[in-house]
Amino acid sequence: MGNSRPKVVIVGGGFGGLFCARRLKNVDADVTLLDRAACHVFQPLLYQCATGTLSIGQISRSLRQELEHHHNVTTLLGEAVRLDPDARRVTARRPDETTFDLDYDYLVIAAGMRQSYFGKEEFATWAPGMKTLDDALSIRRRVFAAFEIAETLPPGPERDQWLTFVVTGGGPTGVELAGQIRELATRALANQFHSINPEDARVLLFDGGDRVLKSFAPALADRAQRTLEILGVEMHFGVHVTDVRRDGVTVSPKGGAPSEEYASRTVLWTAGVEAVPFARHVAEVLGAQTDRSGRISVDADLSVPGHSEVFVIGDLAGRDGLPGVAENAMQGGLHAAACIRRELSGAARKNYRYRDLGSAAYISRGNALLQAGPVKLAGLAGWLGWGFIHIAFLTGVRNRFSTVGTWLATITRANRSDRAFILGGSGHPEEPYTWESPVHQSYTARQQKSA
Structure with a gap:
């Protein structure tokens, strides 16, 4: 490492990257956190931003502001595009397409996953995913504009298309979006239009499995499904969305039955994830094995086999039993930082041990699920537990108080304050x-x- 201080480069400012950078505060090393958005986004609440409950500022925070007191940590705006493992150098691209290089002694890859369209990228034009702030704003535009456009149309098939919303995928994000759109239509927008009745809006949820929320206990998943049915969400299981167009989707049953067409002008995609391009490039140049989604195989300490200086954490870490959830990214970030700290002090690394802190999913006002070990909560109790967990992990005290205030206002009134x-x-x-x-x-x- 020479006479200069060790250099640590962290790629990605999500949960994993942020927690890693925090843990390296005051370490005798120069830490650089590289992120393509220069802000930390609380992804579990993106759907609330998309449906008008929360603002962008309530679920995101500038990385530069978050780490301003970490004097050995530098935050940079850029997208990692190339890795030279021999020179130990990462090349990043600025928004103007120019590039710059970052040398490292330790590299922590926390770039996360992106929405997967299973090889049909053209679907993205009409079916945005839910991974970034841009996605949330795109979905907000599509959802609210659909009601506005329907208001200008006479009764008939064209109006019905605009009042039909398709959600692909029955995981937490899909369930949360479907429930929120129906709640939006039946509560917040119910009395604000003259030509249309927003309550007539249809929300169709398609999933290839046999129930929603397959990662939850069956009893909780059944409870969620009943709540969605009461809200008016129409659920279709054992099917795949095989085509997405400007005016609708094609849905094909898994058993080989004839495909069906559904007319809709708003399609939201939550059906799968895959590694970002930089992660696939890293796996190639390091000779690392990946699974079909692009997750990189790692050793017990989360380092890449044969490259102990490179850590892969969060959703990208391909190791048995590691889920793609925020808690795994946080713990992985803390672990990678601990390994670096121990090694710099002459101690041996420890293996990574993931501690399952549970899962939570929001269904509708006063209805959520919380699963943590033997504890399984639903309804109001689950909603309170869900709220406590999300507030605890929001970055910034101001965001926490602001979000609590907004939620309380939403509970007591039908209004959604961020519908612009x-x-x-x-x-x-x-x-x-x-x-x-x-x-x-x-x-x-x-x-x-x-x-």
Whole structure:
């Protein structure tokens, strides 16, 4: 390592990267945290941002602000794109497409996973996932604009398309989104339109399994399913969404029965995840094994076999029994930092031991699930436990108080305070909710010409 201080590079500012950087405070090393968004996002609450309950600022915090008192930690904006393991160097790309290099003695990869469309990336145009703040804002625009557009249409099939919402995937994110859209339609928006009745909105949930929330105990999953049915969510199991278009989806049963078409102008995708491109590149250059989703196989201490200086934590760590949840990322970040601290002090590393702190899922106001070891809660008790856990892990005291206040207001009133959305700027030129689409531009040109 020479005479200079050891260099630690952390790729990713999610739960794993942030907890690792925090734990390395005051260590005799120079730590660089590289993130493509320069902020930490509390992903478990993205759906509440998407459906108007919480604002962006309540579920995110600047990494620079979060780590301002960690004087040995530098935060940089950039996306890791290349790894040179021989030179121990990471190349990152700035938003303007230029690049810069970061040398390391230890590398912690906490880049997380992205939404998977199972090889059909064209689906992303019409079916956004739920992984980033941009995703949440895109979904907010689509959901609220759908009601607004329906208000301008006469009764009939076209209006029905806009009032039909499709959610793919029956995991926690899919269940939370489906429940929130129905609650939005039946509560917050119920009396705010004149031509349409928002309560008529249909929410269709499609999943390839036989029930929702397969990672939860069957009794809790059944409770969640009954709650969704009471809310009015229409659930279809044992099916795959095999095509997504501007005006609907194709759904194919797993048993080989004929496919069905469903007309919808709002499709939300939560069906799978895969490794980000940089993680796949890392596995290739390090000669590491991966699973079909791109998770990288790691040794017992979370380092890559044959490269003890490289740690992989969180969703990307491909080791039996490690779930893709926030708690695993947090614990993995703390463990990687502890290994580095011990090694710098001359002590031996310890193996990683994941401690299951439980799982939680929000269904609707006053209804949530909480599963932690022998403790299994549902309904109001589960909702209180869910709220306590999420508040505890939000970054920033201000965000915690603000979020609690917003939740209390939402409980007592039907109002959702963060429903603002902007038309345009989605990146998809054919998107029907933007003033920038070719259809609108052509219409505008004709109007100007006729004038």
